[in-house]
Amino acid sequence: MFVVNVEAAVYQRDCWLIIQRSLKEEHAAGELSLVGGQVEDEGNSSDILERTAIREVFEEVGVKVKGTPQYVHSTSFISNSGKKVVDIVFLVEYDSGEAYPKSENEVENVFWLTTEEIMSHPETNEIVRESIRRADLIIKQYV
Numbered sequence: 071m072f073v074v075n076v077e078a079a080v081y082q083r084d085c086w087l088i089i090q091r092s093l094k095e096e097h098a099a100g101e102l103s104l105v106g107g108q109v110e111d112e113g114n115s116s117d118i119l120e121r122t123a124i125r126e127v128f129e130e131v132g133v134k135v136k137g138t139p140q141y142v143h144s145t146s147f148i149s150n151s152g153k154k155v156v157d158i159v160f161l162v163e164y165d166s167g168e169a170y171p172k173s174e175n176e177v178e179n180v181f182w183l184t185t186e187e188i189m190s191h192p193e194t195n196e197i198v199r200e201s202i203r204r205a206d207l208i209i210k211q212y213v
Contacts (some may be wrong), residue, residue, distance in 0.1 A: 072146070076122040076155045077106030077137055079142060079205035080135060085182040086202060088092035089131065089171075090193070092178045096151050100178065102193045104159065104201060106132050107176070123160040131180050132172040136165035142205045159201045161208055 080087035089209050090105050107126040112118055122141040139160035146156050171177040185206050188194050 072154045073149075075155050076109060076119050076140065077104035077127065077201065078123040078127050078162045078165055079104055079129075079201055080127060080133065080162050081205070081209060082182065085184055086188060086205075087131065087133065087169055088128075088181045088183050088188060089157055089177045090179040090181070092176050094173075094175055099193055100193065102181075102188070102191055102200075103198060105177075105199040106157075106159075106204055115163065115205045118119070120160065121206055123162060127162065128167075129161065130171075130173045130177050131167075133167040133169050133170045134165045135162040137163055140203060140208065142208065145200075147197065157197070158201075159205070161205045170173065170188045171200060 087105060089103050090190050091101050092202055106181055109118060109122045115193060123139045124135055127135055139162045142159040142161050144158045169180045171180055185202055188202050189199055
């Protein structure tokens with residue numbers, strides 16, 4: 071059985087919304103990450119992954135996004151506590167709101183970073199780097 075997690079690569083003017091995970095988090099505490107969280111049970115539902123991405127961005131950092139989330143890629147991993155996780159990343163465009171650690175149990179800090187800053191940051195893991203690489207390629211297709 072897998073936990074289903076959704077993350078949002080939030081983009082605005084050549085920067086990505088990146089969080090530093092709370093030091094209280096069970097998995098990857100203190101690491102840089104995309105905003106995201108687990109899919110909640112909604113019964114019979116459509117577009118649950120996309121709604122989860124939008125909901126998690128607002129719940130964790132107080133930011134609204136616009137448009138329909140665009141699929142970037144999916145990965146799987148085993149969390150620090152041994153849970154098997156399927157992680158789906160969506161590209162979303164910033165709409166409004168001042169990003170801040172709204173959910174302090176999940177978010178320690180919030181940053182707007184360029185692709186290069188994310189790639190070179192020592193607290194960025196390879197999964198986040200790959201997600202940003204792929205999301206950046208999608209953005210560049212439309213520029």
